[in-house]
Amino acid sequence: METDLSKKLRFEPRHYSVLVLEDEPLIAIDLEHMLRQLGFTTITLVGTVERALATIDAYDLAILDVSLRNGTSAPVAEALRSKGAPFIVSTGYIDTGPIPSALKVQPFLRKPFSIEDLALSLNQLSLP
Structure with missing residues (x-):
């Protein structure tokens, strides 16, 4: 089912599955809601590097949160890069702080962000 918000994307979101690494539950749930509004149907939320x-x-x-309770998401970024994802x-x-090099070349989504900001990042x- 296409929504008006899904028209903000240059691709069909229902054809893509999304992994969200975010250790703040409220932010993760909000992000999942935004992704669903954009038309994604397969979304998994995880809160640790190990689960990701x-x-x-x-x-x-x-979508990777840089700063996690027990470090950064750099190991996940490196694994994604090696598989070409x-x-x-x-x-x-x-x-306010150094960003690990594995995370520097990707599109950044600065918190707090809107659904429009998310769509712009996804389109990159x-x-x-």
Whole structure:
């Protein structure tokens, strides 16, 4: 089912599965809601690097929070890059601290963000 918001994307979102690595539950749920509004139907939320790495092969793209409770999402970014999967980096700390090099070249989604910001970031990805 196409929504008006799904028209903001240059691709058909229902054909892509999304892995979200976010350790703040309210942010994760809000992000999932935005992705569903954009037309994505297969979305998985995980809160740790270990859970993300355990399921990484099942997804077409990912959204990674930079700063997690026990480190950063850099290991997941490296694994995604090695498999050729696109990802977006989400952070509220662009200006306040060093970003791991594995996370520097991807589109950034600066927190707090709107659904329009999310759509713009998703449109920057190279999707098959």
